[in-house]
Amino acid sequence: MSGPLVDFVELTLVKAAPLIYAALAGVLCERAGILNIALEGQLTVGAFTGVAVAFLTGSPLLGLVAGIAAGALAGALLGIAATRFGVDQIVAGTGLNLLALGGCAFGLTVVFGQPGASSEVHSLGGRGEWILIALAFLAAIVLHFALYRTAWGLRVRACGENPKAVRSAGIDPRNVRLIATMIAGGLAGLGGVYLSLGELDLYSDGMTAGRGFIALAAVIFGRWTPFGAMGAAIGFGALAALQFTLQRSGIPSELMQALPYLAALAALTGIAGRARAPQSDGVPYTE
Amino acid sequence: MIRALGVALALAAIAALAMIVAGANPIVGFFALFRGALGGPNQIAETLVQTTSLLFPSLAVAFAFRAGLFNIGAEGQLIIGGLVAGLIGARLNVPGALAIPVILVAGAFGGALWGSTAGVLRARFGGNEVIATLMLNIVAALLANYLVVGPLHSPGATGAETAQLPESSWLPTLLADTRLTIALPIAILLAFALRFVFDRTIFGYELRAAGDAPEAARRAGINLARTAFVAMALSGAMAGLGGATIVTGVLHRFNVALSPGYGFIAIAVALVGDLDPLRIIVAAFAFGILQSGSLTMQAYAHVPKDVVTFVEGLAIVALAARRFVAERAKTSPA
Amino acid sequence: MRAVQGVDLDVFPGEIHALCGENGAGKTTLASIAAGKLKASGGTVIARGVVGLVHQHFELVDRLRVWENVVLGHEPQRGATLDREAARERVNRLSKEYGLAVDPDAVIETLPVGIAQRVELLRELARDPAVLILDEPTAVLAPVEIDALFATVRALAARGTAVLIITHKLQEVVSHTSRITVMRAGKVVARLATADTNVDAIARAMVGGELPELAARRETIPAPVFSMHEISAGESSLAVRSAALEVRGGEIVGIAGVEGNGQSALADAIAGVLPYTGSMELDGTPIPPGNPGARIAQGIRAIPQDRRREALVLPWSVIDNITLGDQRRPSLRKGGTLDRPAARELARTIVERFDVRTPSLNASVSALSGGNQQKVVVGRALAHNPRLLLAYQPTRGIDVGAAALVQSRLIEARNAGVAVLLISFELDEVLALSDRVIVMYRGAIVGTFERDAIDRARIGALMAGAGLAGVAS
Known part of the structure; x- marks a missing residue:
């Protein structure tokens, strides 16, 4: 089965998968009250660690696991900074993005002895790529279920709205938020691994190409819900796919690349309807 | 002060560790770093060039911060300022005495336009300026790439850059055979001007009120929407002016890679300088050392220059903790 | 300085005990310590069971439903999932048991304050507290609602719960409690049996002397x-x-x-x-x-x-706060700049006239007590x-x-x-x-x-x- 439409759908899914992972990470963090603008850094860390470990061990599966773990660790850094040290989340997120960027570029030189890009490694392969794509959709379903049907999800949502109420219910909102940022970091790390070991078989500086920021836009478009964010991520994936389809049509590729960001800016004017962000989204809670 | 020193030492220790991981001797590394940055008149001049390029966006970030706005978009505003300066500068055919001010003002105007877009979103629609400026950063880079490679491509230019500006449009240098230009005194003057605005003027007073206690400011007759718009526009103008000085003073052309992330490092600089324009001058010099020394460090001590970016990121996280914890301690309920 | 120092307080099963004191006397701090929300630097808290605390400013999640707020932290589970039916059932049962009617599926932000308080009360009651502390529970209630609340409280006490009510409404204290502890400046200054005292005596104990007199009203021609x-x-x-x-x-x-x-x-x-x-x-x-x-x-x-939010810029000095709102007044400006000497002079006058206790005119208002902050606000409002x-x-x-x-x-x-x-x-x-x-x-x-x-x-x-x-x- 092939043809232009099938190709387009395939490409849309390929481009959407990392955005779905990152957008779900964004939803989870923001529902817990942490505005995670370090998604880009977490994608980067996941992508690099995956390739580095796959290179050192020869096993892309170990790379996958390491990439998720590294993403979770990067998420934990944000979570610890935000919940234990009262760091402003936006400033910390900006710092962590720089840290990830510099750290991975540094690591690249150390591990592969060359700047810019790694050498090619054993990737997860075509099948692996499609499993990861399917997992992205599954992750959205699981997150939806977890947020709305479990006690943990209730606590997460309560933390995003009013952490003091969570505190007075006898639960430490700092722990809830920290765990949310770690899981989110793992999701974003998985998105990064998908980029470097799923879609490709190497890491290069800047390969995440702003997907972490597109994911933030998807969170707003998706009104802070897992399915909404997934839908928005698929939409942005379709835009990316369209870019390839329209390559020779004369429409500048930069315009196509800019569309998700322009759409996000438009969303900020409220034309997509005024969904409300969680009340304590980005508001520090310390004791 | 002692804590700031503690943070600096901790960061240096982490950097040293990173150098060891990279198989380098940290003493050699640091020595190379400082030699590269301060080892002679030319090195010092280059460090001051980096200081200048950091100072403009750092003042921009601090200005918006003081008005209670997170301008994470200094990078995009700086790029647009440089883009406008490059596009106009390469085409302008007037004497230098006229060309230079025109180019600089045009660059500031471009940055202001970019900043005020986020300002409008915030003032008119209540949109989050953090997200807006993040998105505008990327749109700026894409726009610059498109224009320079595409419709506004200069004949004779190679790659993603404009043609060189005529020599008459270059900023006058302060030191012969260096890239150190009058942009440095302009930036320092700007810092002093900002200090005056904050401390002495009604405009600065209202701006700070809007930042420190928006609801009290609103009830005191201060128009928050207008303040947000003006603050973002002026912040953008400062960053844009910085971009224009890089074009007219350092590269003599616009190149899409003109900024190694000055707009982001500026956040660290502004925080280290405690949002005080004069202390930001000192902070910008410190970060200028890191920027200009990192290449020497890479070349002679074989330490990847990216370790600097890594340390700068760490610095932002660590210093944000210091500043905002102190802030909250002051305002938390008794 | 400590908010609370060397306080002993016993509350017995079945009694309604009042904790009185001026603002800043340390009542809320003491309640937080008793409920385990705040760690004391010394001393012990002994409770024969759970200590529940109903906050003055409710700590509810506005956009969640009643049942979600009530079960938060003690969620009924069915396998891996949250048992919604059991949660609703729990709310209905408690509602009936204590006569606090509320729709379990209502979203908090749609509820009037009186009902929201019931939810907060239900949440604490769900934990079956041996001790229930109510911090200024009647501040947002109409007189009729206040009567209903005290009916509930009496029923609770009758079942053996120890109730501690923090309030500054002395009439309520006299009508509804059996014992009274009065605090001043972080210390207990009086322990009274309600039957043997009256509103004036409690007030004098709170203030530590006679109540200050108000200025005389003069004839005016409106x-x-x-x-x-x-x-x-x-x-x-x-x-x-x-x-x-x-x-x-x-x-x-x-x-x-x-x-x-x-x-x-x-x-x-x-x-x-x-x-x-x-x-x-x-x-x-x-x-x-x-x-x-x-x-x-x-x-x-x-x-x-x-x-703190609408009147003052907390980190700013007394002077800068006194000019806020009047920054463009001709007497306080020189062209586009601030007239610092004029502002200082105005601040000095207000500080004297309103007896603002501040270390200096340049001190940050966040360092002032609530009363002195308010004097700054009132002085500013009356200055021109x-x-x-x-x-x-x-x-x-x-x-x-x-x-x-x-x-x-x-x-x-x-x-x-x-x-x-x-x-x-x-x-x-x-x-x-x-x-x-x-x-x-x-x-x-x-x-x-x-x-x-x-x-x-x-x-x-x-x-x-x-x-x-x-x-x-």
Whole structure:
């Protein structure tokens, strides 16, 4: 089965998968009250660690696991900074993005002895790529279920709205938020691994190409819900796919690349309807 | 002060560790770093060039911060300022005495336009300026790439850059055979001007009120929407002016890679300088050392220059903790 | 300095115990320690079971449902999932058991404050507390709701729960409790049996001496200053609807009402920070809508309800706070710059006249006590000969001495011909200060009483909605 439409759908899914992972990470963090603008850094860390470990061990599966773990660790850094040290989340997120960027570029030189890009490694392969794509959709379903049907999800949502109420219910909102940022970091790390070991078989500086920021836009478009964010991520994936389809049509590729960001800016004017962000989204809670 | 020193030492220790991981001797590394940055008149001049390029966006970030706005978009505003300066500068055919001010003002105007877009979103629609400026950063880079490679491509230019500006449009240098230009005194003057605005003027007073206690400011007759718009526009103008000085003073052309992330490092600089324009001058010099020394460090001590970016990121996280914890301690309920 | 020092307190099963004290005496801190929300630096807390705490400012998640709030932290599980049916069932059972009717599926932000308090109470009761602490539970309730609350509390005590009520409403203390502990400056200063004491004795113990006297009211000849017609503003249950009122120079008009009945919208409309329909006039000229700065220049000054957020820039100095709102006044500027010496002189005058206790004029106002902060706000509002002074809960959260000073300054302003509009949830304060009392209920003005015709019982009834039955005064 092939043809232009099938190709387009395939490409849309390929481009959407990392955005779905990152957008779900964004939803989870923001529902817990942490505005995670370090998604880009977490994608980067996941992508690099995956390739580095796959290179050192020869096993892309170990790379996958390491990439998720590294993403979770990067998420934990944000979570610890935000919940234990009262760091402003936006400033910390900006710092962590720089840290990830510099750290991975540094690591690249150390591990592969060359700047810019790694050498090619054993990737997860075509099948692996499609499993990861399917997992992205599954992750959205699981997150939806977890947020709305479990006690943990209730606590997460309560933390995003009013952490003091969570505190007075006898639960430490700092722990809830920290765990949310770690899981989110793992999701974003998985998105990064998908980029470097799923879609490709190497890491290069800047390969995440702003997907972490597109994911933030998807969170707003998706009104802070897992399915909404997934839908928005698929939409942005379709835009990316369209870019390839329209390559020779004369429409500048930069315009196509800019569309998700322009759409996000438009969303900020409220034309997509005024969904409300969680009340304590980005508001520090310390004791 | 002692804590700031503690943070600096901790960061240096982490950097040293990173150098060891990279198989380098940290003493050699640091020595190379400082030699590269301060080892002679030319090195010092280059460090001051980096200081200048950091100072403009750092003042921009601090200005918006003081008005209670997170301008994470200094990078995009700086790029647009440089883009406008490059596009106009390469085409302008007037004497230098006229060309230079025109180019600089045009660059500031471009940055202001970019900043005020986020300002409008915030003032008119209540949109989050953090997200807006993040998105505008990327749109700026894409726009610059498109224009320079595409419709506004200069004949004779190679790659993603404009043609060189005529020599008459270059900023006058302060030191012969260096890239150190009058942009440095302009930036320092700007810092002093900002200090005056904050401390002495009604405009600065209202701006700070809007930042420190928006609801009290609103009830005191201060128009928050207008303040947000003006603050973002002026912040953008400062960053844009910085971009224009890089074009007219350092590269003599616009190149899409003109900024190694000055707009982001500026956040660290502004925080280290405690949002005080004069202390930001000192902070910008410190970060200028890191920027200009990192290449020497890479070349002679074989330490990847990216370790600097890594340390700068760490610095932002660590210093944000210091500043905002102190802030909250002051305002938390008794 | 410690908020609480060396305090011993016993509360027995089945008793209703009152904890009294001025603002800042350490009551809330003590409650937080007892409930385990705050760690004491020394001493022990022994409780025969769970300690529940109902907060003064409810700690509920506004956008979640009643049942979600009630089970938060103690969720019934069915396998890996949250058992919603069991959760609703738990709410219904508790509702029935304690006579606190509430719809388990209602979203908190849609509920009136009285019902929201029930949810907070239910949440604590769900944990079957041996000790229940209520922090200022009647602050947001109408008299009828207060009676219902105390009925619930008595039922709880009858079942053996130890109840500790923190309140500054001494009449309630005398009517509903059996023992009283009085705190001052972090220490226990009196332990009283309710049967052997009275309101005055408790008040004297709280203050540590006689109550300060208020300034004398002088004869004034009221002249028209401010009027408003058909003013509607705000949203839903907090809105004000077609309200009309007049405040003349030389009189204090007091608005009586339970918090959340449109007072906030009314005040914000007058201050020009909330859009409204209808018209307002000052000295016979219409006031253009929506410009707080212009109103300040015209002489409409406000003491906002939340001084820390709406009135002061906490990190700033006393001087800089005193010029806030007047930064463009010609006497305080030199062209586009601030006139620092003039500001300092003005601050010095206000600090002296209002007895603001501050280490210096350059000290940050965040370092001042609540009472002294409020003196800065009131002094600023009265500094430039206002025409209309809008005072919203001007003595909330400040000590008795500062409160008396603030109230005296309001009376003096009235004596000098200022039109004063006082909005307060403390009926006693309204009755003591006002030349005319207006009652607000659900955003409407439901009654007006001249000072010589004040009927306390009638006002209380109107505050609870009796006016809606068609027996408006």
